[in-house]
Amino acid sequence: MKVALLKDEVAMHRGAFTRLATSLGCASILTLLILGHAHALDTKKSAMEAVNQMANITPQQALRDGARAYYSGEKDKALSPLRYAAENGQPMAAWKLGRMYAQGDGVPEDDLQAFQYFSQVVREYSSEGPKARSAPFVASALVELGHYFQTGISDTAVKQNPNKAREIFTYAASYFGDADAQYSLGLMYLDSEQPDHDNRLAARWLKLAAVKGHVGAQAKFGELLFFTEELTSARITGLKWMTLARRQIVSGEKDAWIISLHEKAFSLASEQERRKSAEWADEWLNKRSSLVASTN
Incomplete structure (x- = not known):
């Protein structure tokens, strides 16, 4: 025990994942x-x-x-x-x-x-x-x-x-399909100060982690879709993912950024967008709970 x-x-990262880079x-x-250091x-x-x-x-x-x-x-x-x-x-x-x-x-x-x-x-x-x-x-x-x-x-x-x-x-992220690695890689591609900054690559990696239930990735993926001008066609999808992330956390300093991010997006969304996002998040969580229950 x-x-x-x-x-x-x-986390036991399982399931299919898209290989977005050569392993x-x-x-x-x-x-x-x-490394060649001599630390004992x-x-x-x-x-x-x-x-x-x-x-x-x-x-x-x-x-x-x-x-x-x-x-x-x-x-x-x-x-x-x-x-x-x-x-x-x-x-x-x-x-x-x-x-x-x-x-x-x-x-x-x-x-x-x-x-x-x-x-x-x-x-x-x-x-x-x-x-x-x-x-x-x-x-x-x-x-x-x-x-x-x-x-x-x-x-x-x-x-x-x-x-x-x-x-x-x-x-x-690719060979092991690890959600934490996918999230970390997505954040690196999001960094505008990096020479290979690429929002679309960031979105792909963050989505892979988000689908696996990585709450931080869900929030960042949603933020990217909702606030990035080149991806505004996915605005409602972004709000859904941010709402899902918000549903899974409790108030705390560690997760304060997710709460703040969701509140900002929520204030800019229409009532219809808010309702659809809440319904989608609840459905996603119910399906996941059922899946976990069926495998136990």
Whole structure:
């Protein structure tokens, strides 16, 4: 059950998707991720220390023990079993450690350490393909790496590199069909300061993520259709997607931009457009709920 909670943290992106860009080969993407910096990971040392403690425990059991400790609030006790599992064929463990270091969750925040764990997931498991059990962790790790290349990591060899970030997002978005990657790629094409800014490509990627239920993508896709002059023929469709996104969130600082965006569009729409958008959003949510219920 605790391992299942770990799995729930990564969206299981399934279903058909349009391949809008040529997928990069695994060897190519790995070349992008293998950097020549000399930062010393604590993983090998800690994993070796953990070996003596867990000589009679399988990596699967170590993963379960780590998950149990983590969700019991004993995050310090989760580290050794998770590291042992990560070094012995458990991609979920390496991914979780990456998340912990990225967020300073039970460990000191360390973006480079997180970067290394995410790189490990990609390096060791991306060749298994998009249908493997490791696929959601690989896809999520790729998205995390893409974000690191967007910003860089201060005082390390991981420098800001938007082109590399775009390549990684494209790989995860097309080969793995990952909604977070599709959303991130769409945002990059929306950025008017980028040399390859393209609203239509942005719309395509955002729509792919929106259809999969990515709320942020639904809001941005709707905004693009509603407010972009070259796409005004799709104004009502844009309002529908923004209304759908608004339906799925609760008030909070994180989602305040969606609320503000929807209110702005709503104030400019006619009463008929508002009614149609609300009806469409309710229908979409009802269908999705029925689909989820039928698969459980």
